[in-house]
Amino acid sequence: MAAIEIKENEMPVVITNCVSDSVSSIFKKIFGVVPEYDGDDNSKNIGDGVVGIISFVGDASWILMLAFPKDSAETLAEKFCGFEVPYDNPDMGDVIGELANVMAGDIVARMGVQGVKVAMSLPTVLRGQNVEPFMAKGIPDKKMHYTVLGKDVMIKIAVGNSNEMMGATPGA
Amino acid sequence: MAYDKKKVLVVDDSSVMRQIIKKNLKELGFHDISDAEDGVAALKKLGESPFDLVVSDWNMPKMTGIEFLKEVRKDSGLKGTAFIMVTSEADKSKIVEAVEAGVNQYIVKPFNANQLEEKIKSIFK
Numbered sequence: 001m002a003a004i005e006i007k008e009n010e011m012p013v014v015i016t017n018c019v020s021d022s023v024s025s026i027f028k029k030i031f032g033v034v035p036e037y038d039g040d041d042n043s044k045n046i047g048d049g050v051v052g053i054i055s056f057v058g059d060a061s062w063i064l065m066l067a068f069p070k071d072s073a074e075t076l077a078e079k080f081c082g083f084e085v086p087y088d089n090p091d092m093g094d095v096i097g098e099l100a101n102v103m104a105g106d107i108v109a110r111m112g113v114q115g116v117k118v119a120m121s122l123p124t125v126l127r128g129q130n131v132e133p134f135m136a137k138g139i140p141d142k143k144m145h146y147t148v149l150g151k152d153v154m155i156k157i158a159v160g161n162s163n164e165m166m167g168a169t170p171g172a
Numbered sequence: 173m174a175y176d177k178k179k180v181l182v183v184d185d186s187s188v189m190r191q192i193i194k195k196n197l198k199e200l201g202f203h204d205i206s207d208a209e210d211g212v213a214a215l216k217k218l219g220e221s222p223f224d225l226v227v228s229d230w231n232m233p234k235m236t237g238i239e240f241l242k243e244v245r246k247d248s249g250l251k252g253t254a255f256i257m258v259t260s261e262a263d264k265s266k267i268v269e270a271v272e273a274g275v276n277q278y279i280v281k282p283f284n285a286n287q288l289e290e291k292i293k294s295i296f297k
Contacts, residue, residue: 030282080282081192094188101231102281105260112263122185122231 004060004116004159011142012159015062018110019157020144026103027148031079035146035153042143045130046154049073050092052100052125056108058118062159064107065132066100072151079149097123136160175201178296179221182207183214183228183240184258193227193258196285200292211235215243223253225295227288230259230266238266238273245274254295258283 004012020037027035049069056062068076070087077085077095085091104120111118126132141158180202184190190207197205206223208214210232218226226244230237237257244250256277257270267278277291 026282081188082195083191085188091188091191094186098186098189098281102260105262105281109262109264112265120231122233 007140009138009140011140011157012060014111014114014116015060015157015159016142018107018114019064019155022103022106022110023144023146023155026106027146027153030099030102031076031148033149035148038145038147038152040142040144042141044143044145044154046152048129049131050087050096050125050127051131052096052123054100054104054123055121056104056118057121059116060111060118060159062157064100064104065154065156065158066096066103067132067154067156068096069152072148072153075151076148076153093125093127097125100125132156175292175296176203178202178224179204180206180225180227181214181217181223183209183211183226183232183237185209185229185232189229189258193288196288197227199285200289211237211240211243214240218244218247218250218253222250225254225256225292227256227258230257230261230270238270241270241273241275256288256291256295258288 024034046067046069049067050073051065051067054064073092074087077092080095085095100123108118108120139158139160141156144155146153180197182190182193182205194205206217208217212234228237228240237259241255244253244255254276256279257275258279258281260281262280270278276295279287279291
């Protein structure tokens, strides 16, 4: 399979579809409910929160950001772990990194079925106010907002060349 | 099946995942549970005393789970150690790679306690 051609301001449909399907499937497995899709408003931010980031390289180079506002992070982390994880606890980064990791593994498998081979990095976790990694100008990106168990979750995807992407190297 | 005499090593770079897996194992009746944060630390522990079961992640720094598995299977002294890979790597080629390297069972995250129990039962039947 040839690399996916990246056109300016255009998110490859195969990536968007795999991410969207993965969000529904993985959240249903973890939280017991299919998340409600709340649109793709690119101007909407999460405020104070924590973000798990995974980069992908291969037929397509892109990144996945899984962002949780503080309140969502605490509620959903407890549901995922089966025990309470305070927002300021170092384990919170672990939980969000793990959620991003689980979703990324599912996405890799889904893309593989579509004939698109990609490898995923280990997760990077950032925490703060409207935190997002710095991206090169002109890179196509898309935000997808969801509600899970009454809590907001934001997914952001951005595609580009591998040297424009951030995150840990696969296997590093 | 009583697991209270079985010795388990949980290997994951995520402290939270180690806690979740250990909690599940305790609920299944395991008492003797150790943990390590990567393959290098896990191999050191395996060299110090034998374990009946290793439950390991795949994506870890320093030494990945598949590299760790291959090291375990190369060591004739660890022949009796069962190995479960618990990982987010859901791609079929990864599962095949793990099976070829000698994994006993493979669990794709997210998993629940019942799935873990089923895999363990199939090993210690």
